[in-house]
């Protein structure tokens with residue numbers, strides 16, 4: 001009998017992933033689509049509950065992923081190097097977990113086989129965040145949250 005092959009996220013580094021594998025690693029939690037504030041003195045980054053207007057609040061997906069950089073010039077284009085160096089990716093982020101050698105969590109769709117498990121586990125921002133279209137961005141400091149890491 002042939003031994004079962006280990007999945008790609010256990011055998012490859014982030015740098016070795018194909019673009020299809022890379023994209024499939026995202027769990028669509030949308031935490032990185034939240035507005036963040038950085039303390040200029042300490043460098044600490046705080047998350048708010050305000051999310052990019054282009055996030056689909058039903059699916060947690062970008063409504064124009066292909067053109068997101070044209071629509072939002074500072075929308076981050078994650079790279080392996082960035083994953084290893086930025087201080088704002090949440091601990092739950094699949095890329096960060098892989099970079100830290102933690103593997104994927106039970107609720108990741110590649111483990112559970114269910115795209116909804118990220119929501120069921122309370123990892124997704126859906127149901128907790130508001131669109132930037134519905135708030136005054138001048139009030140962001142009042143919308144800092146600590147409901148996830």
Ligand code: SF4
Nearest residue numbers: 026027029030032093
């Ligand atoms: S935080 Fe990580 S896993 Fe979540 S949406 Fe962003 S890139 Fe994907």
